[in-house]
Amino acid sequence: MFDLSGKCALVTGASGGIGAEIARALHARGAVVGLSGTREAPLRELAAELGERAHVLPCDLSDPEAVEALPKAAIEAMGALDILVNNAGITRDTLFMRLKDEDWQAVIDVNLTAAMRLCRGAVRGMIKARWGRIVNITSVVGTTGNPGQANYCAAKAGLVGLSKSLAQEVAARGITVNCVAPGFIATAMTDKLTDEQKAGILGAVPVGAMGTPADIAAAVVYLASSEAGYVTGATLHVNGGMAMV
């Protein structure tokens, strides 16, 4: 089950903890992977670790022209683009009263608009191929909201709406569009939290532990597989039970 041999997958944010693990998991199932991210060095390291079937495709998602060019570059490098994982995301957290236009725009540009452009660039080839998988990484806070993250939550909720609409348009062409919504996942981002903050977070997670990037990667592998062909427009929450939605 979940064999991805012969499939070509583009993962954005592959230089980060979750993105790298998603790329590893897709690769382990046989996929060719395109590793995208802003910082080239970690992408090269990951490509070296994976060996064959890994391509480095640096891209600054805040640059619209670079984003438009990425799907084409991915197809050139890999030969096709069967699976798109929009994982990259940034935060500009601040209380809403202090939210500046640029904090809002930067987060919307990268987390929502770049994902839209990549979906648009990828879906054409998927329609022709009559097969495609798009997995957008959202967040539990896109559903629940979170103080200090109005911009981030708006972008993530927007991505869910985009995914559901696109899912309906392309469902009859063998293409599924789904979201994976992580809860608290142990990454470089959460390492910065104090022990007190971590204890507060874990008190709200029934499983009693933070999730790992591998928990997210497993959900992505499932949604990218042929076996998940009847699942579309869905959001798979991977959050240890912290929000049962």
Added chain:
Amino acid sequence: MSDIADRVKKIVVEHLGVEEDKVIESASFIDDLGADSLDTVELVMAFEEEFGIEIPDDAAETIQTFGDAVKFIQEAA
């Protein structure tokens, strides 16, 4: 029938899975040939590829029938 019309017809027949004799000049892709709105976008993409032309979105919207497509491509190619 012109070469262009033949090539357009071939694309329409293959893509929509309809009988060749149903693809007449006045045949509407959606009303007569069973296309959905995404099929019409795909047909335009296929025409672009076959004839090496670019069909802008506002022009694509005016291509409703087989005859419309042939006429547009004859003018553009």
